[in-house]
Amino acid sequence: MAEIEHHLTEPLLATYAAANLPQAYALVVAAHVSLCAECRARLTAHESAGGAVLEALPGAAPSAGLRDRVMAALDAPTPRETPTPRRSGIFPAPVMAALKGQPPRWKTLGGGVRQQILHADGEGSVRLLYIPPGVAVPDHGHGGLELTLVLQGAFRDETGAFGTGDVEIAGPELEHTPVADLGLPCICLAATDAPLRFHALIPRLLQPLFRI
Amino acid sequence: MTHPPDTSMTDATRWMLAVRDRRDRTAFARLYDHFAPRLKGMAMRGGLNAALAEDVVQDVMLTVWHKAAQFDPGVAPVSAWVYRIARNRQIDMARKRARPLPEELIEEASEPDTQQIYAMEQEVGFLQGALAKLAPEQRQMIEKAYMGELSHSEIQAETGLALGTIKSRIRLGLERLRHELKELR
Numbered sequence: 354m355a356e357i358e359h360h361l362t363e364p365l366l367a368t369y370a371a372a373n374l375p376q377a378y379a380l381v382v383a384a385h386v387s388l389c390a391e392c393r394a395r396l397t398a399h400e401s402a403g404g405a406v407l408e409a410l411p412g413a414a415p416s417a418g419l420r421d422r423v424m425a426a427l428d429a430p431t432p433r434e435t436p437t438p439r440r441s442g443i444f445p446a447p448v449m450a451a452l453k454g455q456p457p458r459w460k461t462l463g464g465g466v467r468q469q470i471l472h473a474d475g476e477g478s479v480r481l482l483y484i485p486p487g488v489a490v491p492d493h494g495h496g497g498l499e500l501t502l503v504l505q506g507a508f509r510d511e512t513g514a515f516g517t518g519d520v521e522i523a524g525p526e527l528e529h530t531p532v533a534d535l536g537l538p539c540i541c542l543a544a545t546d547a548p549l550r551f552h553a554l555i556p557r558l559l560q561p562l563f564r565i
Numbered sequence: 566m567t568h569p570p571d572t573s574m575t576d577a578t579r580w581m582l583a584v585r586d587r588r589d590r591t592a593f594a595r596l597y598d599h600f601a602p603r604l605k606g607m608a609m610r611g612g613l614n615a616a617l618a619e620d621v622v623q624d625v626m627l628t629v630w631h632k633a634a635q636f637d638p639g640v641a642p643v644s645a646w647v648y649r650i651a652r653n654r655q656i657d658m659a660r661k662r663a664r665p666l667p668e669e670l671i672e673e674a675s676e677p678d679t680q681q682i683y684a685m686e687q688e689v690g691f692l693q694g695a696l697a698k699l700a701p702e703q704r705q706m707i708e709k710a711y712m713g714e715l716s717h718s719e720i721q722a723e724t725g726l727a728l729g730t731i732k733s734r735i736r737l738g739l740e741r742l743r744h745e746l747k748e749l750r
């Protein structure tokens with residue numbers, strides 16, 4: 354894998370460390386950290402800051418019986434954990450967990466573009482996207498933050514080139530048309546605050562999408 | 566394995582290593598006494614009532630006991646490790662679903678490298694010092710951020726000075742962390 358060039362920002366890592374990032378974005382952060390030693394180190398640093406805040410926090414005295422209950426529970430058998438899915442091919446463990454351990458079940462969007470929605474709630478949605486070489490990502494107007502992590506292949510848009518492991522962080526102001534590079538199909542994990550459906554998919558796909 | 570008392574480590578680190586390496590219950594009880602009030606305070610600050618907050622405390626402390634093997638004092642201090650477990654647990658309980666987590670690094674259990682632990686502890690000392698020296702309103706901002714009371718856009722909008730101060734401290738530890746993690750990949 355080429356060196357990762359586009360990383361997560363400090364505010365994203367801090368919000369993720371505090372477990373206050375909406376689920377859709379949290380999945381992209383967890384997936385990138387799984388691939389990127391640098392962001393893993395930076396996340397650990399934020400957790401250290403969180404730990405320092407915890408240390409300095411005014412405590413609340415636990416009730417008298419709690420200590421005994423906890424000490425007594427040490428002898429209980431280790432709680433059986435549902436095994437968490439492992440990394441599989443290009444999909445890091447948190448993505449496999451979102452896929453419930455199964456390979457993606459792609460739905461065609463037209464023009465060779467496919468997607469699988471992994472999670473959607475009131476705060477946003479996150480999907481896997483499969484973009485054939487040379488094809489543009491469908492118009493996907495996002496009102497707020499959009500995070501796109503490349504899992505295979507590469508794409509480029511007005512702001513730059515994004516290879517495997519890179520994450521593009523796009524604010525609402527960015528009007529961009531990501532186009533998959535020639536070569537491998539580009540597979541991305543994309544989180545937005547937008548509703549489930551892409552807009553204007555058909556008109557865009559009728560246009561010539563890639564010019565050499 | 567011999568364990569000479571090592572004054573370069575904080576109490577919490579020594580207790581945690583005793584739990585990890587020797588399943589030492591007395592050390593675990595000390596960890597409980599240290600962290601339980603703080604964890605309960607954090608959970609109540611997050612909006613849980615006292616009873617639910619104690620459920621979180623119990624859960625987090627039992628996770629500390631069961632997952633002690635994953636603790637590596639050269640990579641993160643005890644407080645960071647406990648903080649991570651607690652944030653996960655509290656959010657899982659509140660949202661009734663699991664938060665996405667990064668892959669665990671598969672590591673060989675190794676003898677703690679005291680020099681490296683000492684460097685980490687020093688880093689944490691700097692960090693705590695930097696926190697304590699912040700102006701009250703900046704300190705509150707940092708507290709709110711790490712207690713999960715600020716949204717991403719609020720943190721982004723407010724990064725100003727306070728997060729900058731923390732960041733410059735954090736950055737000191739990064740080179741070593743990066744090195745550590747690269748070795749593990």
Ligand SMILES: [Zn+2]
Pocket residue numbers: 357359360361385389390391392393
């Ligand atoms: Zn990164």
